[in-house]
Amino acid sequence: MRSSAWKVVAGLGAVSVALVFTQAAQAAGKLQEVLSRGKLVVGTGSTNPPWHFRDESGELVGFDIDVAKMIAKGLFDDDTKIEFVNQASDARIPNIVTDKVDIACQFITVTAARAQQVAFTVPYYREGVSLMMVAGGKYPDFAALKAAGGDVTVSVLQNVFAEGMVKAALPDAKVDQFESVDLMYQALNSGRADAAATDNSSLRYYMKQNEGRYVDSGFSWNPQTYACIVKQGDPDWLNFVNVALRESMMGTTFPTYKAAYERWFGETPSDPQIGFPAEFR
Amino acid sequence: MDAFLAQLWIARWPLFDGFLMTLGISVGAIVFGTILGCIVGIQLVFAPLWLRFPFRIYVDLMRGTPLLVLILAAFYVPAVLGLSLSAAQAGTLALGLFAGAHIGELVRGSLQAIPPGQIEAGRSIGLTFPQILANVLLPQALRTSLPPWINTGVELIKGSSLLSMIGVGELLLKTQEVIGRNFMTIQFYVFAGILYLVVNIALDMLGKSMERRLGARL
Numbered sequence: 001m002r003s004s005a006w007k008v009v010a011g012l013g014a015v016s017v018a019l020v021f022t023q024a025a026q027a028a029g030k031l032q033e034v035l036s037r038g039k040l041v042v043g044t045g046s047t048n049p050p051w052h053f054r055d056e057s058g059e060l061v062g063f064d065i066d067v068a069k070m071i072a073k074g075l076f077d078d079d080t081k082i083e084f085v086n087q088a089s090d091a092r093i094p095n096i097v098t099d100k101v102d103i104a105c106q107f108i109t110v111t112a113a114r115a116q117q118v119a120f121t122v123p124y125y126r127e128g129v130s131l132m133m134v135a136g137g138k139y140p141d142f143a144a145l146k147a148a149g150g151d152v153t154v155s156v157l158q159n160v161f162a163e164g165m166v167k168a169a170l171p172d173a174k175v176d177q178f179e180s181v182d183l184m185y186q187a188l189n190s191g192r193a194d195a196a197a198t199d200n201s202s203l204r205y206y207m208k209q210n211e212g213r214y215v216d217s218g219f220s221w222n223p224q225t226y227a228c229i230v231k232q233g234d235p236d237w238l239n240f241v242n243v244a245l246r247e248s249m250m251g252t253t254f255p256t257y258k259a260a261y262e263r264w265f266g267e268t269p270s271d272p273q274i275g276f277p278a279e280f281r
Numbered sequence: 282m283d284a285f286l287a288q289l290w291i292a293r294w295p296l297f298d299g300f301l302m303t304l305g306i307s308v309g310a311i312v313f314g315t316i317l318g319c320i321v322g323i324q325l326v327f328a329p330l331w332l333r334f335p336f337r338i339y340v341d342l343m344r345g346t347p348l349l350v351l352i353l354a355a356f357y358v359p360a361v362l363g364l365s366l367s368a369a370q371a372g373t374l375a376l377g378l379f380a381g382a383h384i385g386e387l388v389r390g391s392l393q394a395i396p397p398g399q400i401e402a403g404r405s406i407g408l409t410f411p412q413i414l415a416n417v418l419l420p421q422a423l424r425t426s427l428p429p430w431i432n433t434g435v436e437l438i439k440g441s442s443l444l445s446m447i448g449v450g451e452l453l454l455k456t457q458e459v460i461g462r463n464f465m466t467i468q469f470y471v472f473a474g475i476l477y478l479v480v481n482i483a484l485d486m487l488g489k490s491m492e493r494r495l496g497a498r499l
Contacts, residue, residue: 046454046457046458046461047454047457047458047460047461048461049461049462053458053461053462054295054458054459054461054462055462056291056292056462058294058295058298085368085448086368086448086449086450086454087447087448088445088446088447088448091446091447091448094357098357098360098361099360099365100360100365180464180466181464182464182465182466
């Protein structure tokens with residue numbers, strides 16, 4: 001009897017010691033956890049160029065990947081100390097909530113509804129819809145497309161909102177929906193469509209791949225903000241990531257961000273203004 | 282077609298890795314599921330009622346749940362409890378538990394199909410129960426379970442494609458990654474479909490030939 005009572009006490013003792021240790025680990029926070037682990041665990045996808053995809057050698061590349069590397073560089077001064085966890089788009093929030101990953105950078109659109117479940121970092125890109133035309137074609141820019149009214153056909157990737165999305169910019173245009181991206185571009189190439197409307201980033205990347213063959217209409221709409229997400233309730237970790245991201249867009253590590261932006265979008269972001277910090281203007 | 286072959290050549294290693302991953306996970310799950318299923322099947326027939334009950338619950342729970350739900354549960358539930366499984370581990374666990382329940386039912390059915398007179402005959406010549414099980418019942422039961430066991434294997438190989446949902450780099454996800462880069466949607470999905478078909482037909486033929494060889498000895 002006595003020995004079994006001792007066993008219970010010993011068992012409770014072991015459990016409470018374990019609890020104290022886990023609480024200590026939690027109290028130290030995600031930042032310390034990541035630093036002592038020696039690598040950053042990043043959730044992202046692998047099927048969406050130019051954001052996160054595998055290049056021909058099977059390496060994970062893209063703008064999201066480069067953003068994650070900027071954070072790892074800030075942590076370890078080594079952008080290779082990352083473990084990428086491959087996740088589907090609908091696993092982005094669950095994997096954060098269940099601590100599968102430290103951070104997710106996977107073209108996550110910032111919305112108030114999502115902000116109730118996870119903490120958004122500062123944004124690193126603003127997505128929109130843009131129009132692309134064949135270079136030297138009938139319509140050189142957005143004004144020409146708009147002026148042509150109902151004579152213009154726009155090819156777009158098939159989805160429920162596609163028609164409304166195009167009409168928001170070109171109310172009279174004909175909308176041709178296609179079930180895959182390559183068919184949408186083919187419609188433009190074959191002249192079935194006068195312009196293709198899709199995500200600004202996808203268009204930029206495609207234009208970069210096919211240098212000189214296409215032009216941008218110069219008009220974009222449907223803004224949506226992309227940011228990384230972290231778990232709620234750890235302000236130090238969120239603040240660290242925010243500092244790493246903000247300084248890569250505004251401060252010392254801007255050259256890395258600039259190089260990534262040029263590589264994936266074929267454009268050079270304007271240099272941060274020296275003097276008064278523009279973000280507080 | 283030439284463009285497809287060129288892209289296929291570029292993507293050969295990732296696709297091969299995915300193919301190996303599909304095979305590895307399927308084999309792991311079927312081995313795990315078969316061991317588990319044999320234990321479960323025997324318990325369902327011979328265990329005392331109180332012990333039979335938890336096995337019954339396990340089998341009904343696994344068979345009544347969609348495989349995708351099992352996979353998501355195996356990925357997220359341990360994480361909530363503080364145990365972090367990798368996606369491949371969680372996926373193999375889910376497929377193995379799923380297979381264990383199905384194979385358990387197969388083994389149960391096959392054991393119950395053996396006339397009870399054989400157990401009595403075994404006892405009357407002085408065999409212990411483990412001896413009866415090993416020498417009389419299981420050799421017959423496993424032989425009758427073979428065709429549906431092959432079916433379960435085929436289901437598992439197909440089911441492993443669902444692991445792409447939790448980010449396991451198996452054949453389907455690797456195919457989607459290639460399509461994400463070159464937009465050759467139909468060509469590469471058809472190619473992946475053919476690979477699944479080849480493996481499943483090969484497994485089916487293997488099963489048929491084993492059935493013939495074992496059947497000849499009946």
